[in-house]
Amino acid sequence: MKQRFGIISFVATLLLVPAPTASSHLNSVTLIGGTVQADHWPQSAQTVWNINPAHGANVAGARPVEDIIQASFDTWMSAPNTSLNVVRGTDSVATTFGMDGTNLICFVCHGDFDSEPETLAVTMTTVATQAGVPDGHGGSVQFAGQILDADIIFNSTQNFTTDGTGDGQDLQTVATHEIGHFFGLAHSAVVHAVMYPFAPARETRLSYDDMAAISLNYGKAAPDVSTGSIAGTVRLGGAAVFGAHVFADSNTSAEPLAAFNIRKSPIGALTLPDGSYVISGVPPDSYTVTAEPLDAPVLDSNLGGFAPAYGRSAVQTGFTTRWH
Ligand SMILES: [Zn+2]
Known part of the structure; x- marks a missing residue:
């Protein structure tokens, strides 16, 4: 278990x-x-x-x-x-x-x-x-x-x-x-x-x-390392997708944060009701951005009630994983 x-x-x-x-x-x-x-x-x-x-x-x-x-x-x-x-x-x-x-x-x-x-x-x-x-x-x-x-x-x-x-x-x-x-x-x-x-x-x-x-909420006035953000919108058949897990994953072997003892991992965000997302705190590198449904192993119930805060009963999961 x-x-x-x-x-x-x-x-x-x-x-x-x-x-x-x-x-x-x-x-x-x-x-x-x-x-x-x-x-x-x-x-x-x-x-x-x-x-x-x-x-x-x-x-x-x-x-x-x-x-x-x-x-x-x-x-x-x-x-x-x-x-x-x-x-x-x-x-x-x-x-x-x-x-x-x-x-x-x-x-x-x-x-x-x-x-x-x-x-x-x-x-x-x-x-x-x-x-x-x-x-x-x-x-x-x-x-x-x-x-x-x-x-x-x-x-x-x-x-x-x-x-x-x-x-x-x-x-x-x-x-x-x-x-x-x-x-x-x-x-x-x-x-x-x-x-x-x-x-x-x-x-x-x-x-x-x-x-x-x-x-994100405890930023430094003078950052130790420069980071950027990746923003976009997830749509399916023209309609906004709410609660998609969108993550940026490096497609190189670069380790821009190795000096800070930070492990390389994808960086994620969830789409809002209008389908928009912002992945922030992204170190300089080349990335593939993927959108996947929260249908396992992590469910929206694991995320503390994300959907109700936006007036929804659940996130949208009826789609397959997409890359761009
Ligand atoms: Zn926890």
Whole structure:
């Protein structure tokens, strides 16, 4: 059985109303007042995360979990063209989570894994629906779609390993994926991406797809490497195709991001209701662009409800894979 990562999002107004969110162009998005907003933290304010390092015997290995989590954050923070304003705070003893002012990393919290016991971990984010209201951390919300609180809960009924010993799932692999959600990234349909919804045995390096995603809403004023974008429209018989997975794949052996320890992979995006797409964060190279239906292995249900954010019940899958 494939083991799945989880993502849950809540939308905060004056009341905390759980609401589905969706993913588009590699980022989680929330439908707020009829506008689709990309979920992310403000770069101008520092985000603090706190770990409760307590864990059960399901987490094995000599390497401390604090080191694993720090290394996983560092992987995202060192991505080229990316500026993340986040720091580790004091350790926590909390075993509950929510919109409580603490962005908690927890191994002993009770997450709702009962209906999906194969889920390895889940990241819950609370997103603001409007600017100007209290942000729960002593300041004011800067923009709709701002993440106010994020908690990462590891499933205490799954086995993890911190150092490769034993038969548990590699903890750093799972943590790196969940921290992508912490920053507002959605699942990716690119198989080799860290944000792919199904866990590989071990993969702790970001791919081109992950780097494109994280640099989209956390860009640097002076980029480390120049990137471009590929835009177009997917039509079938003249009609726009909604929710096609479009990806750019290099057709050369060039490794333009090797110096940044970023793995070469396709870079993906999903088409919007008018069939348009933009694949951003594309390093200089020669690419083939392919459009494929989200009909397996990744389904739109794996992408957190992309279709409902655009008022649709499902993405369009009744077509075959096309290249151009
Ligand atoms: Zn996930």
